[in-house]
Amino acid sequence: MNKSHHVAPFLVPLIVFATLLVPTQVEASDLAPDATMAQPAAGSLRSRLLSRTSIGLSYFGDAVLHPGLLVTGEYRLLGSGRPQQVFVRPYLGGYDHPRIVHALLAGAEVGYRAVARFGLAGEAAAGLGYRHTFLGSTIYQVKDGQITTPSDSGRPSFMPSVSLGGGWDFGRRGGTLPLTVMLRSQLSWQIPFNTDAAMRVAALLHFIYSF
Amino acid sequence: MRLHQRLALAVTLLAIVSCGIPSRPVDDVFYLRSAGADMPVWVRGDLSAHVVIVYIAGGPGGPGMIEEESPAFRRLTEKYVVAFWDQRASGGTSGGATPDSLTLEQYATDLDGVVQVLAARYGNPSIFLLGHSWGGLVGTAYLADPQRQARITGWIDVDGLHNMSKSMALSRQWAMAEASARMAQGNDVDRWNGDLAWYASHPVIGCADFRHHGEILLALEPTRHPEKLPAIGSLSLNLVSPFDGMSTLANLGLSVGESSKGGSALCKAVFTDLTSSLPNITIPSLVIWGRFDRGLPVAMADEAYALLGSPSGSKSLVILEDSEHMCLYDESELFATAVEQFVDANHP
Numbered sequence: 066m067n068k069s070h071h072v073a074p075f076l077v078p079l080i081v082f083a084t085l086l087v088p089t090q091v092e093a094s095d096l097a098p099d100a101t102m103a104q105p106a107a108g109s110l111r112s113r114l115l116s117r118t119s120i121g122l123s124y125f126g127d128a129v130l131h132p133g134l135l136v137t138g139e140y141r142l143l144g145s146g147r148p149q150q151v152f153v154r155p156y157l158g159g160y161d162h163p164r165i166v167h168a169l170l171a172g173a174e175v176g177y178r179a180v181a182r183f184g185l186a187g188e189a190a191a192g193l194g195y196r197h198t199f200l201g202s203t204i205y206q207v208k209d210g211q212i213t214t215p216s217d218s219g220r221p222s223f224m225p226s227v228s229l230g231g232g233w234d235f236g237r238r239g240g241t242l243p244l245t246v247m248l249r250s251q252l253s254w255q256i257p258f259n260t261d262a263a264m265r266v267a268a269l270l271h272f273i274y275s276f
Numbered sequence: 277m278r279l280h281q282r283l284a285l286a287v288t289l290l291a292i293v294s295c296g297i298p299s300r301p302v303d304d305v306f307y308l309r310s311a312g313a314d315m316p317v318w319v320r321g322d323l324s325a326h327v328v329i330v331y332i333a334g335g336p337g338g339p340g341m342i343e344e345e346s347p348a349f350r351r352l353t354e355k356y357v358v359a360f361w362d363q364r365a366s367g368g369t370s371g372g373a374t375p376d377s378l379t380l381e382q383y384a385t386d387l388d389g390v391v392q393v394l395a396a397r398y399g400n401p402s403i404f405l406l407g408h409s410w411g412g413l414v415g416t417a418y419l420a421d422p423q424r425q426a427r428i429t430g431w432i433d434v435d436g437l438h439n440m441s442k443s444m445a446l447s448r449q450w451a452m453a454e455a456s457a458r459m460a461q462g463n464d465v466d467r468w469n470g471d472l473a474w475y476a477s478h479p480v481i482g483c484a485d486f487r488h489h490g491e492i493l494l495a496l497e498p499t500r501h502p503e504k505l506p507a508i509g510s511l512s513l514n515l516v517s518p519f520d521g522m523s524t525l526a527n528l529g530l531s532v533g534e535s536s537k538g539g540s541a542l543c544k545a546v547f548t549d550l551t552s553s554l555p556n557i558t559i560p561s562l563v564i565w566g567r568f569d570r571g572l573p574v575a576m577a578d579e580a581y582a583l584l585g586s587p588s589g590s591k592s593l594v595i596l597e598d599s600e601h602m603c604l605y606d607e608s609e610l611f612a613t614a615v616e617q618f619v620d621a622n623h624p
Contacts (some may be wrong), residue, residue: 114298128522130515164305165316165368165518198370200314201307207389212396215309259365259372263526 068172115276117145119245123271125160133160136168139273140241142175152180154190158268162201169197172224184237186245187230194224226253228269236275245273280322297553300324302357305518306397308389311382313364313373316517317390319398320344320360321353328357328394328401328614329432332387334409336542339367341519342506348608352615357398361390364415365531365542368520373535380545384417384424391427402429402623406615407574408604410453412580413550414435425486430560430622432615433580435569435601438550444481446573450490451475454496462500467495483536483543493570500568500598504605519541560590566599568604592618 118140125133135158144150155173162168172194180186199219206213230249235242249269256262292519300323318341329352333340340360343349345570349358364373364386391403405428407415412433419425437443452475455468471492481489499505513519534542561584565577574595581593594614599606 070509119459127513128520138518161522163518165520166370180487200307200370202307204309204314205305206309207392212393213587222374256524257524259370259530260374261526261530263523265522 117141119273119275121271121273125158127160129268131160131162134158148180152176154238160181165201167199167201169194180234184234186232186234190228191227196222196224223256224253226251243275247271277278307430307512310386311377312371313369314371315369316362319358321339321357323357327619328359328399329404329406330359332407332411332414334411336535337366337528339524341367343453345513348612350605351612359394366527368523378534378542380417380548383414387418388424404430406432407436408434410437416550416553417489419557428559432562434564435566435572440547443572443576446575447571448481452493483538486536500600501606555585558585560622561586563593564614565595566601566603567595567597571601601611
């Protein structure tokens, strides 16, 4: 298990790079074309890269209401601009369970998204990440009657996750706004938590802007 | 002085006279770091009486913070401050405490840290310990040390543990008698026959047997007031409070796993016999018990009350007649009244 945790983050950029080398025709044969969608841009590497890329901002609610924010990227490995897409999504952010814990998150997900012609979108994703948690209130330590307040360098943990979401692609059906809004629910794990693992649930409201 | 000025003065004076001491609301969280565990303590209530009640939850593994929503503690926090302490391997405690740190002495040392921090943080209030079930054992272990006992104003033992072997023997005895009676009535003969056979092959209830024994007790006598019991899924607790439901579930798994593992440090802790320590507890004490507690039978309340070293005028026993093990939920008003009367009678 530990081995896969070490290897997986290095695989993500390799996969992204590999997909840049894959000709657009391969996508077309893999996935059904959507006549209403613009074809992926051919030409320079830069324009091809941009046409497959999105950025996003997400409210990240640990246990729904412990507020947080994620900045996300998205690179469509397959099916960019088509009804079915496979994407990789790096993220960076954090959340706050007031007075209990502050957490920093970084990682990447690989996901599948299906978009109906009229804009309805659904996606499923799985990811691997890193979670660093800091205690959210003063820490006391008592030794021989002396009370001290030690500093907190936080605790590292792995963060495998799965998520499901649904939303709306405003760029569909003649829409000109290249924005997708998704409501996602995420189940993740904090490994280690004490000597074991803890499960976490989160709700995300995700705004994705496509170039 | 004009009429409206007189009226304002009168209202102000009336407010001062009627309110007496102004309220001092407290709603704090701090962590105690001890032997690998970072334990949150939610301190909530009114400090105007200068009383802090430290709640020592049952379990092992029961979250302290979940009781903040209980009607009994809601009432107590209107008058006093209650410190809801999540023990190691329970509630929102994190940090990586190992299973071999789950010893009774370590729990008592952790509690001492909580008490000392509370004393320093809130200007040396009168501190009462209130231990429920397993919390009774932790409280007794803590108070067995005279130096620690000197920091505490009063001890409230709620369906608390002090001798697990004896409690289990009495509980087993009741279950067998009850199962035999059901068989004699011709009810579910096969089921009770099977349970009696299980007891015959388990003359002593050990850590690995808790679960099965508990299932039999529940089958014999279903929970009296299930609707009153705390819900780990409470939305208000999980969404907008320091309570951490997901950590609580993870810790519950750890604690239940360890306490049901024969030979583990936590199993040994649960079976520590502190009967001989009870006479050393000489501070004012209150024993509260549910009449229908089948796990820690009410005979254990009589024993605790009889053996506590508190002078006869400063110890009392309250049996709640429509309650079982979770008596603070079953009869929350009577429970809170008993605690209030005890605290008011004993704090300076």
